[in-house]
Amino acid sequence: MTSLTGGQIVDPRTGDRIAWRPAGPIADEWLFYHLHRTVGWTCLGVIGNRAHLLAQPPEDHTPFSRSCVDGRCPLRGWVYAIDGRVPDQRKFEPWLLGRLRAGFYQHIKYINVNNRHWSRTSVRAGRTFATSAYSRDDHLHLSVRPGYEYARSTILADWGYYRAHGRNIVRPAPVPRPRSNPAASPAHAAARRLPVTRRGATGRVVRIAQGMLAANGQRLFVDGRFGAMTEAAVRAFQRVERVPVDGIVGPTTWGRLMPTRPATVVRGMVADDVAVMAGLLTAWGYPVPIDRTADEQMITALKRYQVARRVPDSVVNGRGDGIGGAKTWLSLLTL
Structure with a gap:
């Protein structure tokens, strides 16, 4: 398997089979995890378990998230989150925060890493993290903003390059193609x-x-x-x-x-x-x-x-x- 295209889950609340697909950045990061399955690069999952599927409000690991951002709401059937671990995760956290503050990765809504929660708003405002009861451990959670379903992501690839060379890869800040909100009926x-x-x-x-x-x-x-x-x-x-x-x-x-x-x-x-x-x-x-x-x-x-x-x-x-x-x-x- 060389790409993540989605699948079906059973909604534990109704018993219905629900089709789902990953947002583009989620598929990109999943592929990097998959191609670098060596010590330290570990994908823990995209679609949530039963606890995720039953959570209220619905979470980004489910195909029925309701978490709207800047007037844009998730598309039904899309999954906007991925969990994993990366090499040198303690060093990864300040590196990623610096990249976010520099304007990179506009598609990121929030991250949970090392038991800390960073929202895009708090990062841009220079505020500190919030302790993340959601994470419960030190894994890395990435959530994508609604409207960036077709954007591309290179976060893990960029971190891999930085670890190997001690400097960031030269690339312009990405300009994703946000979808247009459909006109109200x-x-x-x-x-x-x-x-x-x-x-x-x-x-x-x-x-x-x-x-x-x-x-x-x-x-x-x-x-x-x-x-x-x-x-x-x-x-x-x-x-x-x-x-x-x-x-x-x-x-x-x-x-x-x-x-x-x-x-x-x-x-x-x-x-x-x-x-x-x-x-x-x-x-x-x-x-x-x-x-x-x-x-x-x-x-x-x-x-x-x-x-x-x-x-x-x-x-x-x-x-x-x-x-x-x-x-x-x-x-x-x-x-």
Whole structure:
């Protein structure tokens, strides 16, 4: 094997098989580890174990990380981290910090090395490390920033050259090709326009918020009453998403609850977007299990909703087509 292209894992929370692929810099560093499997160069892994896969919030070693940076969020199905050990790791740490401060390796989000955590922000600001409870040992963890899925990385190769020659290889600071954030869909824009709702509110907009919170892993009833339990769920979701924690569902929280470009939902589909649509159907009075599978029960409820709401291009001869496309999404988010 000469390259890392990804594979499949079983999501321990659902039992579903999930496809994953590595971000470009992760594949590059994995290849260097693989080609230099001598004493001191050790790759400990890319995809996480069960503990990683169950962690909340989801980690960069999983294909469902939610850790956004500078307005860019991870792509579903991509893995953004690698663990390993390098020769002279104690000397490697100050060398890498110096390179980061000099503007190299723009794709790095943070590192954990020698039981210390360095974020890109702390390195650039000259602040000290934070003790890393995450690492638990002295291995090297590299995380890649969202938006740099197709960038190239030479960190380990550069360190190998420095160790051998006592000087850095002459190369310009890399200029990765960040991806462009896709334009928000009409449905996502509609979600952000939903009314601000907070504790004490009642009605349809509260039910929509509750349904979407349930789809995003929060446990609560979809009853249309914004009480203490709903507020606690909002705060928990906001902490996971790293947005201001105020217990109020405003434009930013609405936007995080809704996929930026929701997929068309069809029978048999298994995806997070299915759970969001199930939560919205439940909010509109068509209760279904709020999970990731578009089973027969959900498709039946979707057809009934399309007929009742007269969703454009979704009703044929008085029957819903059971396909949750753009106009169905927009209808579900329009009061």
